[in-house]
Amino acid sequence: MFVKTKEELLEYIKGLTDGFRGEEPERFTASAISARLNVSRNLTSQYLNELVKDGLLVKANLRPVYFFHKGMLEAQYDATVAQPTFDSLRELAAHLNREKNRLRNFQKAVGSTRSISDCIEQLKAAVKYPPHGLPVLLAGQPGTGKKLLARLMYEYAADEGVLPPGRLVTAGCAEYRSDGEALAQIFGDARRGDALGCLAAADGGMLLLDEAGALGSECQERLLQFMQTGRYSRCGEDAVRTADVRLVFTVSAEPGRALDRALQRLIPVSVSVPPLEERTPEEKKELLLYFFKREARKNGRKIFIGTSVFHRMMDYVYAGNVAQLKNCVRSCCANAFLYSDADAESLYVYQYHLPEEILAASRADPAAENEQESLISINEYEKLDAVDIFVRFYDSILGCFARQAGEEASLGGVFERCYAYINSFMDYLYFDKKHTNSRFNAIKQVVDGVLEAVSEKYHAVLPVHCGFLISRGLHAQMQRNLTLQRWLERRDADLEGALGTLRRTSPGEMTIALEASELIGQNMDLRISKMDLLLLALNIKYSNKGVQVSAIRGVIACRGYATASSMAETVNKLIGRHTFDAIDLPVNAGEADLAVRLGKYIRRRPTCRAFILLFDTGSMEAVGEGVGGIANIRLGLADNVSTALALAVGRGIWSGQEIGTILKSACGDAAPGCRVLASRRKQEAVVFMSDADTGVAERMIDLFSGSLPRPIETAVIAYDYYRLIQSREEDELFGRYDVKLLIGAMDPGFEGIPFLAIGDMITAEGLGRIDAALSGGLDAAELDAFNKNLLKDFSLLNVVKHLTILNPEKLMGYVQEAVTRLRGITGKRFSNRVTIALYIHISCLIERLITRTPIEQYPETEGFLREKERFVAQVKEAFHFLTSHYAVEIPVSEIAYIYQLVALDYED
Ligand SMILES: Nc1ncnc2c1ncn2[C@@H]1O[C@H](COP(=O)(O)OP(=O)(O)OP(=O)(O)O)[C@@H](O)[C@H]1O
Known part of the structure; x- marks a missing residue:
């Protein structure tokens, strides 16, 4: 990688810091970075220290000095790194861990990344909605955490700088004894001197109207006017006041019943907080542990709870939701505390400390009644989990x-x-x-x-x-x-x-x-x-050192309960390896049933193309006919199956013989009861054409196949481009396969067979053609998943990474340099498509040069040299920086392949 600027250096360290969890810190020293990037040590140090000053890197002093990307560290540890330097690596790690554990706003709610994560996203959006945020309604059963979420929403707004800290006012609407009191408390009362009310107190901040459903219709009406105009009057005066207040309402009943319709319509964000019973057991457990831990902190003691206490608390249905669960934990701990020694360091919670309602709801586990039952340490549990x-x-x-x-x-x-x-x-x-x-x-x-x-x-x-x-x-x-x-x-x-x-x-x-x-x-x-x-x-x-799976799959099919299974099992045991699978059929099954089961069996094993079926009785034609539609398989059939026959066939399978030979020697020379069928339908194929080096196409196939959501029946194969354009339609490829798509750098121009340029795959333009080629084998959802994978897997860097063994970043630096030089020397601008093809081709070429395995063959090297002498010289010049560095030559044949690619643009 050639690094020229500070920005490039920063990018490099960012990549290095991504995923860093403390392993191999020596990669982050100035000397390692300068060596890796081919930049002088002095310049590297200068850049690094400037970047620390710019606030983009952090450094850990003490020899050697380490440099990390600040933003990346913060993102990974979900922490803020407030200072630019630390005295040691250990101090930086301690700081990150401390910060990481300091939870901010919504993170404080248990379940913030699970059951209530959607609620939180809505609340965040409401806070940030331009220009002044949106009013919010939080609805949910009592005790589900509505007030907590409203409070955290305010903290979030303050953390984000949207609202000033400390201006959250809560109006407990259910606590007002009359409508008059509610009005006076919320809007202020001129008859009581300076009683300004909640709206005035919350000016510039947020007003939480808790249990807003308890408000009378006049109050709701006046809130509605305030929301529409931003104005209101105190009770007992006509003067109009203004206030800039964000309103948050909570209701425990169905919002439609709790609030007037007109008011409800003015609240665009309605968040439904789920009851405890709708959350996962994992989250319920987390809440339990969370509240026990709080009690442990409050009491200054370690807490241990009996496993049965834990299970009973987990199993209990809390009608009062999180609030009730929290109270139960408190009550257990208070009971345990009462009966413990004053100076004990730990608190042990047993079944008899449970609150009445839980004890009454489930039968006690007698085995757990004594104090010998196993205990869970609250702190350990959390750590381990x-x-x-x-x-x-x-x-x-x-x-x-x-x-x-x-x-x-x-x-x-x-x-x-x-x-x-x-x-x-x-x-x-x-x-x-x-x-x-x-x-x-x-x-x-x-x-x-x-x-x-x-x-x-x-x-x-x-x-x-x-x-x-x-x-x-x-x-x-x-x-x-x-x-x-x-x-x-x-x-x-x-x-x-x-x-x-x-x-x-x-x-x-x-x-x-x-x-x-x-x-x-x-x-x-x-x-x-x-x-x-x-x-x-x-x-x-x-x-298992090198497990072996046979190339031919053996299948035994018999009518009768477990007849085939037990025979297969016996034979597998005798052979000592898994050789036969079994298909057990009902006693009255016909050949058609067998063919259907066999077809299913074969289709589920798309990576295997050779099978031997040993069955009891029936017509071989009928069975063969039934699976005839499956493409490109060879199927050996033998009837009158016996353990001895299966044993002979099994041994044949492992000796690596061909199906016909195996059957002939197992059934005897005359072999009246055996047959080998090759399916007539051509297998569909997607073909990756290699223009120079077949290894490239094979590695592309790896990447392509890796993107598939499951193995498919369509073959994905590598094939030589030059062979194809020489023998055209006569090529044996078309005899064996029904080719659905050709993928490569250059279009061989076969009528009726779509072509996809690798470049279009990387820019995602060709997805439609791939989908069309595979639509017979994958359903819509699978195609969708496949497309997503392709987009991810076929990024240029990933393709290059996959194709070569060299460090992809370094390699891309070389390639970029070579393509830029070639462009400068030839004075040609290459299209996107050609540029991508060149990037891929040159990446492989560089590997070939470095590993000294260049392609020496080209159909007409001499002719090419005569005709394109100038181009040959230009390429040599463009690659001079590399060939001289590695002391290698670039053969004319390689240049001819580059010309083929570039010529695509000349032709256009
Ligand atoms: N997800 C949570 N994580 C941690 N504590 C929670 C969570 N949800 C609720 N709590 C705690 O449970 C108790 C009840 O929550 P809160 O008062 O917010 O519920 P509510 O829905 O407003 O109740 P009500 O409808 O009865 O007024 C509070 O002590 C709160 O801190």
């Missing part, structure tokens, strides 16, 4: 893969590091095991069942903790934990990258992980996250 711990663990795992992408670690090293992280995380989970609830246990039961079935099927071993780990991820997902959801969205591209690595290096493990995730999804109506999929595959890899 933090989603943060999961996120940090996930970050560490992705960090291992990021190092590999940055060429800093070998793949083996990546896996080793991942295992180390998984192991230490397991220690934590094991410790955390006692803090589980019934919902979690139910999830774990499903997950364990699936994992057991899958591991048995593939004879794979899964670590005991695996089910626990995946269940925790699912549990968090079911709680709709926003922190986790946002993390998954933010790190989606990295997750895809890591999964891509596993797909390439460990296809067996990935197959098992995918199958398990599909089964879990089916059982729970929930798609497991990409992170959980990654952990699953890593765990499988960890416990």
